[in-house]
Amino acid sequence: MSNILNKNIVIISFLIVFLLLYKFLGKNEIDKTFKNFTPINISNSFFNKLPLENNQDDFLLILFKLDDCPLCLFEAEYWGQFTSKNNHVKIIGISNAGNQAKLNEFIDEYGLSFTIYNDKEYFNGVLDFLDSINIESKTPIKLFIQNSKLIAVEKGIKDIDKQNKFVQRANKIFNNLN
Numbered sequence: 001m002s003n004i005l006n007k008n009i010v011i012i013s014f015l016i017v018f019l020l021l022y023k024f025l026g027k028n029e030i031d032k033t034f035k036n037f038t039p040i041n042i043s044n045s046f047f048n049k050l051p052l053e054n055n056q057d058d059f060l061l062i063l064f065k066l067d068d069c070p071l072c073l074f075e076a077e078y079w080g081q082f083t084s085k086n087n088h089v090k091i092i093g094i095s096n097a098g099n100q101a102k103l104n105e106f107i108d109e110y111g112l113s114f115t116i117y118n119d120k121e122y123f124n125g126v127l128d129f130l131d132s133i134n135i136e137s138k139t140p141i142k143l144f145i146q147n148s149k150l151i152a153v154e155k156g157i158k159d160i161d162k163q164n165k166f167v168q169r170a171n172k173i174f175n176n177l178n
Contacts, residue, residue, distance in 0.1 A: 039149035
C-alpha cells in the first residue's frame with residue numbers, strides 16, 4: 001500500500017512541477033515579446049548597405065521568408081495594419097523568396113504597401129548582424145530602428161490576441177523614445 005502511495009505522490013509531484021514550469025516558462029516567453037536593450041548603433045554596420053533613405057527616421061525592418069515560415073504568413077496582415085496607421089515610420093521588408101512572382105503574389109494577397117526587397121545578400125547580412133549581437137534570427141523578426149540605432153527587436157508571435165495589439169506595441173516602442 002505504501003509503495004503505491006509513494007508512486008502516486010511521485011507522479012503527482014512530477015505533474016505539478018511540469019505544469020508550473022510550463023506555466024512560468026510559457027508566460028515568460030509571451031511576456032518577452034520585445035527584446036529591449038541599450039540601443040545599438042548600426043551606422044557602421046551592414047545596415048549602411050540597406051536602402052534606408054534617411055537614417056534619422058524611424059524604421060521598422062521586417063525580415064521574413066515565404067517558404068517554411070507559416071508564422072510569416074500569419075503575421076503579414078498585421079504588418080499591413082501598421083503601415084496604414086503609421087506614416088511617420090518607414091517600413092522595409094526583406095525576404096529571400098528568390099521567386100519575384102511569388103513575392104508579388106504575397107504582397108498583393110496581404111495588401112502590403114511598403115517596400116519589400118527580395119535580396120539574399122540583404123537577408124543574410126541582417127541575419128549575420130543579429131547573430132553578432134546574440135539575437136536568435138528565426139523569421140519573422142521585426143527590427144525597430146531610430147536615429148541609426150537598433151532600439152528593439154520582436155520575434156514572431158503565434159498568439160492572435162498579441163498580434164491584434166501589434167500596432168499598439170510598435171507605436172509604444174517608437175513613442176517611448178521620441
